[in-house]
Amino acid sequence: NKVPVITLDGPGGAGKGTVSMLLARELGWHLLDSGALYRLVGLAAEHHGVALDNEAALGVLAEHLDVQFLTAREDLVQVVLEGEDVSHELRTERVGGLASQVAALPAVRQALLARQRAFREFPGLICDGRDMGTVVFPEAPLKIYLTASADERARRRLEQLRAKGVAASLLDLKNDILERDARDMNRTTAPLRPADDAVEVDTTSLNIPDVVDLILAEAKSRG
Numbered sequence: 170n171k172v173p174v175i176t177l178d179g180p181g182g183a184g185k186g187t188v189s190m191l192l193a194r195e196l197g198w199h200l201l202d203s204g205a206l207y208r209l210v211g212l213a214a215e216h217h218g219v220a221l222d223n224e225a226a227l228g229v230l231a232e233h234l235d236v237q238f239l240t241a242r243e244d245l246v247q248v249v250l251e252g253e254d255v256s257h258e259l260r261t262e263r264v265g266g267l268a269s270q271v272a273a274l275p276a277v278r279q280a281l282l283a284r285q286r287a288f289r290e291f292p293g294l295i296c297d298g299r300d301m302g303t304v305v306f307p308e309a310p311l312k313i314y315l316t317a318s319a320d321e322r323a324r325r326r327l328e329q330l331r332a333k334g335v336a337a338s339l340l341d342l343k344n345d346i347l348e349r350d351a352r353d354m355n356r357t358t359a360p361l362r363p364a365d366d367a368v369e370v371d372t373t374s375l376n377i378p379d380v381v382d383l384i385l386a387e388a389k390s391r392g
């Protein structure tokens with residue numbers, strides 16, 4: 170497969186989502202938000218009353234996920250699950266929690282592999298998640314691992330929520346973040362870790378445009 174791919178992995182709140190969106194826009198490439206797929210499986214499980222430890226049933230659900238990604242505006246994708254617009258619900262902390270539980274199940278991860286790889290189309294793909302560089306696109310020519318301190322990630326989440334008018338406590342957010350990190354890093358299937366050939370970028374004291382520029386420069390230097 171000759172289609173170029175840049176993978177961005179790392180824990181939640183490191184800035185992957187925004188940075189990926191800006192990179193895709195800058196390069197005119199496709200964008201895969203793999204976390205959204207795990208969030209959708211969690212949400213579908215809830216809708217269908219499937220228990221979060223029923224691996225076989227969740228695998229089937231993931232395989233047959235009825236979802237559409239509609240581009241409403243250049244920077245706005247509408248996510249439709251089984252005919253229902255779930256764009257907003259998908260981003261909630263609650264659904265993030267469901268996602269990280271179903272994401273620990275090998276059957277679910279396996280079921281989503283082909284769907285994720287299908288996003289690799291010309292002229293290129295920017296993908297963000299936890300295992301883009303290690304499992305889904307191990308041969309990607311450029312792999313980025315974004316991190317930031319847990320305090321900084323909690324602060325960013327709080328700001329995002331505030332902007333949406335949602336009240337939250339910094340301490341609760343930090344605890345959620347640490348709990349999800351632990352679950353993502355300690356699971357046996359596709360644990361969160363930098364690929365051996367990943368470029369690690371600590372974004373704690375960097376702003377978004379600087380991170381984007383740094384990655385674009387890295388991409389350019391590799392041709």
Ligand code: C5P
Pocket residue numbers: 181203204205207208265268269270272273297298299300301349353
């Ligand atoms: O990135 P986002 O917060 O949307 O991801 C939600 C959850 O989905 C993560 O906490 C993680 O458990 C899971 N995930 C994953 N592998 C990916 C993307 C997300 O396990 N590639």
